[in-house]
Amino acid sequence: MPGPHAKSRNADRRWARAMCAVGVALVLAVAAPATTAWARAQSGSAAASADAASGLGYVAMGSSFAAGPGIPPAQAGSKAAACARSAGNYASIVARETGADLTDVSCSGATTANVLTDGQSGQPPQVQAVTAATRVVTVTIGGNDVDYLGSVNAYSCQTGGGTNCGSVDRNAIDQTFPSLAGRIESVVDAVHSAAPQAQVYLVSYFTLLPDAGVCADVPLTDGQAAFERGIASRLADATATAASATGATLVDLAAAGHGHDACAESPWVETYRPAAGRSAYHPNEAGMAAAASLVESALKSHGQVGTAVFRSGITGKCLDVRNSGTAGGTQVQLYACNGTDAQRWTWVPGAGGTLRALGGCLDVSAGGSANGTTVRLRQCNGSGAQR
Template sequence: MARDTGANLTDVTCSGATTANILTTNQGSQPPQINAVNSGTDLVTITIGGNDVNYLGSMVTYSCQNSGGTNCGTVDRGAINTALGTVGQKIENVVNAVKARAPQARILLVSYSTLLPDTGGCTGVPLTADQRTFERTVAARLAQAYIDTANRTGATLVRLATASHGHDACAADPWVEKYKPASGRTTYHPNEAGMKAAASLVKSALG
């Protein structure tokens, strides 16, 4: 995107980040990501909140358990549901912090890629029917949090969650990887096609 638009990119994204890692809390040696935003910043893209509600973490835990893995951990659905109740406000706090530091910036909220098909499952995504239902609910509530936050703050919503329907991990043309991807790829994370699609949506949002 930066190459195509001539933008000067500052990338402070970090795998595993939560909203706290954007606003207040170091992530390893990386300071809070909000420190990269200043009065001269004119565009900020944000994807956050999934780790606040253990979205991927729970999918990986279930997949590990169902694949005969060891030390897989457990999934606390109560804690996830509680976190889902506050994640929208946390995402809104991130948007408001960006606004405070960069009042002229355009803010794009890029929602998460769809990971599961609307019905059923597939080899390579080892979740039970009950687990798939639960994870679809988590995904839907996250997507709704993005819609609500965009409506409340005036940020531009980039609807990757919607655009990626039909390109889940089980699809013929997947935009995300399965549980055990090829070397160099990341479990249940976007592949090249998924990132190109996200870039295309961002370009469209920018007009």
Template sequence: MRRRGVVLSLLALIVTAVSVPTAAAADGTKYVAMGSSFAAGPGIPSLQPGSPSVCARSDHNYPSVLAAQLGLALTDVSCSGATTANILDSGQAGLPPQIQAVTPDTRLVTATIGGNDVNYIGSLNTYSCQTSGRTGCGTVDQNAINATFGVLQSRLENVANAVRQRAPQAKMVFVEYLSIVPTAVACDGVPLTREQLAFEHSIALRLADSTRAAALSTGSTVVEVTPASRGHDACSATPWVEKYTVPSGRTPYHPNEAGMNAVARLVRTALTR
């Protein structure tokens, strides 16, 4: 009954939603956004006023868009480069762990997390650097990545359980990562061999599977962004993510404005089910 009440209150907000700045929703339902760069939105203008520069937190990331649409009081602690450990145990660059933003009055929590645990974007950048013929690219330890997948689900479950402990009435929502690369053949601006592409696609699938399993085991909601965004990868005609080769100021292999808007729509739809 408690979770049903939370859903009904969110539904009421959706029915009466208006596009207002997040700051104007100070009396709205408290919403905490946690996660890595796919929540923070590096490279998307403009930075959230007063936010730590190290996090590269955009005022047009999906938490900001969602909060504005639904009139939610947003506390955004997402931060580029974050891992599950940065949510639960140790913050980045002197910041507190993200979980500390969750308080008993929180009613909605979203988290896009786990990609950095398994070096998802890092390996994409390394492989693209290597295939481009650049130097100083580093290496990808596939064995270490595969080993981390063995514990990733439990790490994600720990995130959901920590939210429940701190905010028993909060609705916990895992938001998957956008699809980044196509499944078969790369394109100009996405320099990956077939073998590299296959490995990166496997990371995307296993990351989504781990997220769904963690959501199921903890009674959380999962927004299945990965399959929903296929056909909008970096090589598509309507990309929701950037290529490896990007204009100045943009971040390779990360969401663009269209991607963040799409994720916000997907989360909003999930909240109405």
């Protein structure tokens, strides 16, 4: 049976053949993989390599903190509209930057029951989107089970002088928490049952409130703020417990979000009084970009995304972003191997993903297929020209 290096060479040949189809005379070999996890991924089954040929199978599930309501542009289609899904949510960003094949079934208002058993907005339970070919699943869920957004909005309305604010049933919230970790564990178990080879990433909720005090556009009393911080802490703990119990990977967005709350100078979430069209206390563009970065780091830790240098068959030459440029259209060239970031490419092991460096993706100009078509660095967009 061939070892991982042989499989790596086979992957390199496939990539080189694809590049030659657009007139790039390179015979490339992967050098200096960043982690041993990448090497382990390369030694996976032939079936896994076949699945990767059309991009990493990725299903995104969860509630509004995954869907991204109010962040433009919205995803196309009536189903996406019913769930207020954004094309700028963290799953969409990850898919564009890695070339993954994304099925996004996240839906605003979803509970763990909507993931597992109960349809929502005319759509089936979210877990039904997971198939045997799925390799990555991200989940942000549990907040609606314990009325996290509902309670903080109701309190803000009450304290901010609103009307018809609704009430907060603290007793019901407290009674639900003991079962919450188990509910999230059931979600992970259901994914593993449908897709035994999938890695599940539990993405915790954004941090909404500062560690102490509030601000004018977060109208809460001290007691209300303390209760909401308690919900946030218990929700993060339940997510971490479920990850530990099931072998899922915790993407600790809750911890990363401290200092990026609704009152912060660089917030990742909106205030109670956001701009028109935005959703109160929900993630903004900066928050979704940060969440996507955390998810991609987790993918790297599991070898589902790797970093490597691509060497030409011409001795001493590497695939290089000219002058380390980051502007769209920057030339990609062969250049003397020098170990700089301009020659370190993030990629998905196997066929079907992107090659990304300096924040951009290797792109076939105008999606051309004629001999001599150039390749350049452009903003990642998920198109076939960047696979």
